[in-house]
Amino acid sequence: MNKRDHEIVFKHTGYRREDFSVCLGCKICASVCTVNDLTLNVNPQELLMKLFVGEKIEEDHPLVRYCTSCYRCTAACPWQIRIPEVVRAVKESLGMESRFEKAFKRSLDIWGRVYEPFVVAMTALDLLKGGYIKYMPKWMGYAGFHLPHKVKRLKPSNASKGSNPSEEGRS
Amino acid sequence: MMEYGYYPGCSLTGSAKRLDQGVRQLCKKLGHSLTEIPDWNCCGALEYGDRNELVSISGENLEKARGMCKEIVVPCPACYKNLKDADPDRSFNILSPLELLSTGNLSQIEQKRDLKGQVFFPYYGCLLMRPEENSIKNRNIMEDVISVFGGDVDGEKMKDRCCGGNQLFLNKWATEKLSTLILGKTKGTVVVFCPFCHMAMQTFAVGRKVIYLTDLLLYVMGENKSL
């Protein structure tokens, strides 16, 4: 993660670098973080500090990999900092999209909605290799046949895809 | 009696069809009418790292609803959060179906069965409760519903913990661990309102039923044959 990646994170979240200077280091976020229930010992504040001082964030940082977007940290933080959104922006800046996430976005581009059978088809190999087949009996209630429905979009669906953050004006 | 706009969201057209049908049936019983926002599109769920992109995708639905309705019923908690985030001025009233319920209007419901002798764990999960500015207003409504009809409530401390549902297809061991933790500290039928929670709980619960609150209400009203 280089300097440009940091800029992307700020741009994506709408936070400015100085917004993180209010962080008191109280670590209340760490005391409630769901990732710590996985015994991975993380401190969300450390991630904010890395962004504040411009330090590199690694792809295999447990918070980057396992943050569940539960917003427990946000609810507990005196500044209500939306840390999961920072994490999601970090993931995106590092190009860490899984095949599942790619299929989701692709579906949205094609139909304007997520068509689950398409996502399942696109990720079938992962589901097979990942050992998800054993859950199929429990998932029968989720199955049902419906055709995809293409909706009208007000804006071209991948409008923001082609935009390059470095080309746009930054204040 | 109210007329609402309705935003089902993608999962309610597929894997969470049951919630969609439940909400529609329940609203009919309560005398409310739901009109789908024409050509509604996906809210973006939790898949976008760019907040501006997410808000723009979600916000498109509000554009499509403009002039048609001010009050929009949004059952899926992820959609509910995103649509609220896309409307910082609160020019719409984005409502979870849970917010259409109150102890007042529950007593008007024609009750055909009760829940006596049964234990339930009302489980809200994350996005109905957090971030706080987006949270539902009646944060005990599922407990109230269960109690009004004579059921016993368990698991107060775990009701807003995270099931890890959005890691299910990325790191399923994490979802398994988080869901199992919640299940281990609670007892009774798991009552949810979120499609993610339903799937995570359903996948990892052993010998426990997982139902939507709508299933429970329709059972009490004599619609569904069993829980």
Ligand code: SF4
């Ligand atoms: S949103 Fe992410 S960082 Fe915040 S408490 Fe939950 S898992 Fe931890």
Ligand code: SF4
């Ligand atoms: S809770 Fe907020 S202020 Fe405290 S350490 Fe975490 S991010 Fe910083």
